Amino acid sequence: MSLDTVVEDIRDEARARAEEIRENAEAEAEEIVSEAEADAERIREQRLEEAEREIEREREQALSSAKLEAKQERLAARRDVLEDVRDRVEESIASLEEDRRRDLTETLLDATLAEFDDGEDVVVSTRSADADLLADLVADRDAEVGEDVDCLGGVVGESETSRVRVNNTFDSVLETVWDDELKNLSERLFDQ
Incomplete structure (x- = not known):
């Protein structure tokens, strides 16, 4: 075997080894990217769920607050009507x-x-x-x-x-x- 052949064999082997390392690195990089994308998707879904829960909680809180305010206004209006009725009764009694x-x-x-x-x-x-x-x-x-x-x-x-x-x-x-x-x-x- 000549030296050129040996050098060429070593180069082929080095190329094959480099290709194998590159393929392994690409596979590992794809796996890392895939895991990162999966993690990112999971985090995004968690954040979406958290945001939806927060929106729902705030909506319920706003609705509850609005219902309470409406109830208080209704009670105040009723109290005013009852006071008016009582005033009229007192006026009738007085006269x-x-x-x-x-x-x-x-x-x-x-x-x-x-x-x-x-x-x-x-x-x-x-x-x-x-x-x-x-x-x-x-x-x-x-x-x-x-x-x-x-x-x-x-x-x-x-x-x-x-x-x-x-x-x-x-x-x-x-x-x-x-x-x-x-x-x-x-x-x-x-x-x-």
């Missing part, structure tokens, strides 16, 4: 016709006096606009008229001997009825 006011005041006076023992010194009071009416009603009863009270009408009875105070004003009756009927009133007004 009752004379005969109706007399009948109701007399009924409340009788109920008030029934709370005290016979012979007890009872002082009854009402609003200033009804003072003459109360004086007329008390004339044939065992009581005397006291100072005016701030109310829509009705009677407040007091006795120093028993330290009892009975509030039978239209205001207190309205308050009791209002509390008892508020749920029914709300249902009728707001079709719940």
Whole structure:
């Protein structure tokens, strides 16, 4: 074998070995690139899922916040309507016709006096606009008229001997009825 042949064989072998190394390196590079692409895809999918979860969480939070705000506005509107209804009722009570006011005041006076023992010194009071009416009603009863009270009408009875105070004003009756009927009133007004 000649030296040229040996050199050529070594070169062929070196070329084959270089080709093998290059192919191995390319395969390894393709594997690394493939793994990197798979990792990148997995990371991208994770980030997408995280972003979608965050978007969903923020959407739910915004929706919940909007529902709460709407509920608060609805409750405030209902409260305003109920206050308006109550104001109108109070106006109606304050401007009752004379005969109706007399009948109701007399009924409340009788109920008030029934709370005290016979012979007890009872002082009854009402609003200033009804003072003459109360004086007329008390004339044939065992009581005397006291100072005016701030109310829509009705009677407040007091006795120093028993330290009892009975509030039978239209205001207190309205308050009791209002509390008892508020749920029914709300249902009728707001079709719940």
